[in-house]
Amino acid sequence: MEPGRKPLSLLDLCIRSAVDNLRTLNSVDMVPDELLKRILPHCTLEQLIHIESCTHADLTDVTDVLWKRFFQREFGEDNMNLAIKRMKENGVRYKWKKLFEARTEKQKQVEARMSAGLKNKYQAANAAKQSKQIKVCTKIPPNSKRSFWGGSGSSSLSNSSYKSPILKKARMEVDSRAKMQAAIQRNTFARSSQPARLTFPSEQTSRTTTIHRPNSTITITKPTGPNRPIQKQNTRPKF
Secondary structure, three states: OOOOOOOHHHHHHHHHHHHHHHHHHHOOOOOOHHHHHHHHHOOHHHHHHHHHHHOOOOOHHHHHHHHHHHHHHHHHHHHHHHHOOOOHOOOOOHHHHHHHHHHHHHHHHHHHHHHHHHHHHHHHHHHHHHHOOOOOOOOOOOOOOOOOOOOOOOOOOOOHOOOOOOHHHHHHHHHHHHHHHHHHHHHHHHHHOOOOOOOOOOOOEEEEEEEOOOOOEEEEEEEEOOOOOOOOEEOOOOO
């Protein structure tokens, strides 16, 4: 001990020991307020909450000023002055511990809403990004177009898609018209693909008659078919 310095009293030694071991303090029901006012100001927020939760007595007279200090430290001097102003306007007085707890709960709700909003925006942006990506299909989807001329392509108008009799009848009419149109097209194509045949008049049979005269010979050729003109040929006279 330094010369000229008074030794600490037993009370001061106890207070120092209590301050050094605040993390192990629990209930302070039997401790006078005068001592608590010297011990509790050294507590952190978590230590003060723990000591008050373990103590059955009301420590507002000692801790109210401490809670006001924590309120100012956590939420700023402006919010502290605003709380004081509202209490004066309404003519009420609340414990700073209650004001601290209410403000903390309100701040948690605001943070939760902000977090949910950011999460929704992130999910929407991620969904939009996923929709623009190229997707690899492992299966080839069925052809949704039906051939107008009754081709072999698969039709989207499957029997299982139509449960109503009216829709079934309409589908049957469409199929019938398609088959009829296909048959007309096949017949037209078949006729146009056949080679053209040239017809010639059949050879007409004829009968030839020769008449001999003293100075000439006459040959008469007469077709056997009806309505044919008689051809008369004169040969040169023989000398």
